Amino acid sequence: MARRIDHLVVAVRDLDAGADLYRRLGFQVGARNRHPWGTENRLVQFASSFVELITVGDDAAAIPAHGPRAFSFGAFLRDALEAREGLAMLVLDSADAKADAERFAAAGIGDFEPFFFERTGRRPDGSEARVAFTLAFAVDEAAPDAGFFVCQQHVPENFWNPAFQNHPNGATNIAAATLSTPRPAAHEAFLSAFTGERGQSGNGLVFPLQGGRIEVREASSTAPRFSSFAVAVPNIEEQAARLSEAAIPFEARDGGLVVPPNAAYGVALRFEPT
Numbered sequence: 001m002a003r004r005i006d007h008l009v010v011a012v013r014d015l016d017a018g019a020d021l022y023r024r025l026g027f028q029v030g031a032r033n034r035h036p037w038g039t040e041n042r043l044v045q046f047a048s049s050f051v052e053l054i055t056v057g058d059d060a061a062a063i064p065a066h067g068p069r070a071f072s073f074g075a076f077l078r079d080a081l082e083a084r085e086g087l088a089m090l091v092l093d094s095a096d097a098k099a100d101a102e103r104f105a106a107a108g109i110g111d112f113e114p115f116f117f118e119r120t121g122r123r124p125d126g127s128e129a130r131v132a133f134t135l136a137f138a139v140d141e142a143a144p145d146a147g148f149f150v151c152q153q154h155v156p157e158n159f160w161n162p163a164f165q166n167h168p169n170g171a172t173n174i175a176a177a178t179l180s181t182p183r184p185a186a187h188e189a190f191l192s193a194f195t196g197e198r199g200q201s202g203n204g205l206v207f208p209l210q211g212g213r214i215e216v217r218e219a220s221s222t223a224p225r226f227s228s229f230a231v232a233v234p235n236i237e238e239q240a241a242r243l244s245e246a247a248i249p250f251e252a253r254d255g256g257l258v259v260p261p262n263a264a265y266g267v268a269l270r271f272e273p274t
Helices: 015-024 071-082 099-108 186-195 237-243
Strands: 004-013 039-045 050-056 086-093 115-122 128-138 145-154 173-181 200-202 204-208 212-218 225-231 251-253 256-259 268-273
Touching: 004 071, 004 145, 004 173, 015 039, 039 071, 039 212, 050 071, 086 173, 086 225, 099 128, 099 145, 099 186, 128 173, 128 186, 173 186, 173 268, 186 204, 186 212, 237 256, 237 268
Parallel strands: 004 050, 086 145, 173 212, 225 268
Antiparallel strands: 004 086, 039 050, 115 128, 128 145, 173 225, 200 204, 204 212, 251 256, 256 268
């Protein structure tokens, strides 16, 4: 079975302001979480994927440096935010992150030790729950500003919760993430190795995933970077009315809606019909 998008990492300089925008967009946004490696996040959870709004905390010394075979998530996010806000990292699911790390090394797309961490989360009723993850990182040398990793959830029953997935706009899942680049073909070999799927030609390249896709689109005016993502909602007309009422600019396009990057912290946010 094809992999699915596990989550997208959206870097913002003001986490609470980012959360407020996503609420106005019609999403339920979770509480602030703090990581020991210097980042802080708030999550927007769907049925089998989530958006991670993330920022760098006050303690810069907590961020570890990259090291031999050690990819520093905190350092990557810090450097990304120094350059710009926006979609910084794309994450696929993993059933065995250690095996994926070995596969990435064999394919020449990342020779990093898997990274395990755990934290205490809170259920909707306020009770505590342990969540734990192992990450395996990969690097597209042709897109150094775009981060890639896979995530294995060790206690998924404590993470995925229907109470967190009840969004006013009815959003169900992340449908797509888009990499914009002057040369789509330059990323084909990496993304094939990373996803385990073959790219389909058309308007650029599309890598099909379980319930979603990765798009690679030509954009001659920008260095390779993630430019947009799409979320599936059940009623486009109602979402258009919600955006208008919230005074959030958008454009109707291809049967959906697009909130431009200058109104959404550096990343175009697309709403597609389910």
